Ligand SMILES: [Zn+2]
């Protein structure tokens with residue numbers, strides 16, 4: 251997708267003013283139209299519509315800075331999940347303790 255550098259002013263989440271120097275066009279997302287009429291006629295988004303989309307959905311590389319934190323958190327969690335095994339008692343089948351320290355009375359003995 252080509253990158254256009256227009257000024258986009260949103261009056262609400264449907265109507266957008268796209269300013270290209272002295273030329274102003276209004277994109278209406280509810281009816282998928284632009285005042286330049288190109289969008290309606292051939293169904294190919296005009297540059298103004300593309301500018302609006304860019305404002306709504308900026309490319310990921312432009313907003314992300316630094317290391318992805320999500321990945322590090324997941325790796326940390328996975329590492330701990332491997333080492334922390336759930337303790338299940340072999341005597342009463344309850345977790346949190348093992349059969350050596352089990353204080354529950356056995357039902358099937
Ligand atoms: Zn247009």
Ligand SMILES: [Zn+2]
Nearest residue numbers: 339341342352
């Ligand atoms: Zn037990």
